[in-house]
Amino acid sequence: MARLVLKFGGTSVADIDRIRNVARHVKREVDAGHQVAVVVSAMSGKTNELVGWCTQASPLHDAREYDAVVASGEQVTAGLLAITLQNMGVNARSWQGWQVPIRTDGAHGAARIQEIDGSEIVRRFGDGQVAVIAGFQGVAPDNRVATLGRGGSDTSAVAVAAALKADRCDIYTDVDGVYTTDPRIEPKARRMARVSFEEMLEMASLGAKVLQVRSVELAMVHKVRTFVRSSFEDPDAPGMGDFLNPPGTLICDEDEIVEQQVVTGIAYAKDEAQISLRRVEDRPGVAAAIFGPLADAGVNVDMIVQNVSEDGTRTDMTFTVPAGDLAKATQAIEDAKAEMRFDVVQSERGLTKVSVIGIGMRSHTGVAATAFKALAGRGINIRAITTSEIKISILIDGEYTELAVRTLHSVYGLDKA
Ligand code: ADP
Ligand code: ASP
Ligand code: MG
Numbered sequence: 001m002a003r004l005v006l007k008f009g010g011t012s013v014a015d016i017d018r019i020r021n022v023a024r025h026v027k028r029e030v031d032a033g034h035q036v037a038v039v040v041s042a043m044s045g046k047t048n049e050l051v052g053w054c055t056q057a058s059p060l061h062d063a064r065e066y067d068a069v070v071a072s073g074e075q076v077t078a079g080l081l082a083i084t085l086q087n088m089g090v091n092a093r094s095w096q097g098w099q100v101p102i103r104t105d106g107a108h109g110a111a112r113i114q115e116i117d118g119s120e121i122v123r124r125f126g127d128g129q130v131a132v133i134a135g136f137q138g139v140a141p142d143n144r145v146a147t148l149g150r151g152g153s154d155t156s157a158v159a160v161a162a163a164l165k166a167d168r169c170d171i172y173t174d175v176d177g178v179y180t181t182d183p184r185i186e187p188k189a190r191r192m193a194r195v196s197f198e199e200m201l202e203m204a205s206l207g208a209k210v211l212q213v214r215s216v217e218l219a220m221v222h223k224v225r226t227f228v229r230s231s232f233e234d235p236d237a238p239g240m241g242d243f244l245n246p247p248g249t250l251i252c253d254e255d256e257i258v259e260q261q262v263v264t265g266i267a268y269a270k271d272e273a274q275i276s277l278r279r280v281e282d283r284p285g286v287a288a289a290i291f292g293p294l295a296d297a298g299v300n301v302d303m304i305v306q307n308v309s310e311d312g313t314r315t316d317m318t319f320t321v322p323a324g325d326l327a328k329a330t331q332a333i334e335d336a337k338a339e340m341r342f343d344v345v346q347s348e349r350g351l352t353k354v355s356v357i358g359i360g361m362r363s364h365t366g367v368a369a370t371a372f373k374a375l376a377g378r379g380i381n382i383r384a385i386t387t388s389e390i391k392i393s394i395l396i397d398g399e400y401t402e403l404a405v406r407t408l409h410s411v412y413g414l415d416k417a
Contacts, residue, residue: 042073
């Protein structure tokens with residue numbers, strides 16, 4: 001007997017038929033004698049709708065009330081899955097975040113899980129009960145519901161698995177594993193049997209939304225054996241209940257990967273915006289004067305490029321923010337214009353950041369040059385570049401997203417035969 005956490009994302013629970021299919025996956029594991037906790041997302045499209053309603057009610061709104069609204073999607077799914085399981089003869093009970101409880105910090109809208117008390121759930125495992133837990137939510141120190149940021153049910157699942165000391169955490173989604181790039185953009189993408197925590201962290205933070213970044217961090221820190229797999233396969237097909245090697249992608253330590261590639265994947269993040277401050281005074285403290293107020297305003301600044309000034313007095317500062325943060329950023333710049341000391345501010349939306357990721361870059365040279373050459377060959381202009389030990393990120397015009405992803409995927413030999 002083992003203890004498993006199974007997480008099902010939005011498309012996997014999009015309607016009652018799909019919830020029934022999910023229940024069959026759960027029942028298979030219960031029938032095999034395992035103790036099972038399930039974490040569910042809202043039905044596909046629901047969270048977007050709820051977020052949209054908050055914005056319609058008021059473009060700027062209270063984060064606590066946003067949480068009260070958007071957390072409701074997961075509550076519905078948890079109840080529906082519990083009903084469906086009960087109807088199939090499985091002893092199941094739904095749990096909202098506060099009932100477990102899943103305690104978070106006070107950052108409403110983007111809260112972090114601090115502590116999970118799984119004792120009551122474990123006690124009920126003893127009675128053969130399955131826990132169906134609403135993902136994406138917990139309870140903040142002010143005793144109010146808090147949500148974990150978009151895609152947060154992945155994090156709920158891994159955190160629950162760590163708290164319950166589960167043997168495995170299965171993230172069921174609408175693709176059958178982690179691919180070398182988004183298989184919806186590049187049909188030649190290959191499914192990876194294993195991917196290292198470090199590479200998965202980079203892929204997730206650079207736009208591959210198959211796992212929320214925080215869930216990968218938690219899996220790495222708490223050594224949770226995490227698989228990404230498909231909910232759309234027949235729950236009773238051969239191998240689906242394999243305990244050690246379930247179908248899907250295992251997220252694991254680097255040294256568990258036998259065949260290491262130089263480049264393992266390509267990720268992209270659409271909807272980036274670029275802001276340029278022209279003729280900024282070139283003096284000590286200028287970066288702090290610019291990025292301090294932006295940080296205070298909660299703007300997520302990403303790539304930063306500062307030109308070397310020609311005459312030592314003025315320079316240009318260019319940086320990117322998610323397009324959704326552009327209004328907030330522009331306001332913060334306007335408010336702090338006197339301290340920022342620039343002449344003109346320019347901004348542009350509709351950009352994409354494409355990233356090449358691979359641990360092998362630590363020991364191989366020329367990886368960046370290959371990307372630049374390949375993009376040049378397609379006539380794609382590069383607006384900004386940032387690099388770290390295991391990734392290269394390139395900012396381009398959004399209209400070239402698909403072309404850039406496919407070009408890079410192919411030039412590093414990632415296309416399937
Ligand atoms: P869920 O609702 O199950 O949480 P998401 O939509 O959040 O699912 O994540 C799954 C999606 O992630 C896939 O449908 C796929 O389009 C996208 N994706 C992006 N990059 C990758 C990748 N490298 N491997 C697999 N899927 C990816
Ligand atoms: N329903 C939430 C979202 O759409 C959380 C999740 O699905 O992981 O962001
Ligand atoms: Mg998701």
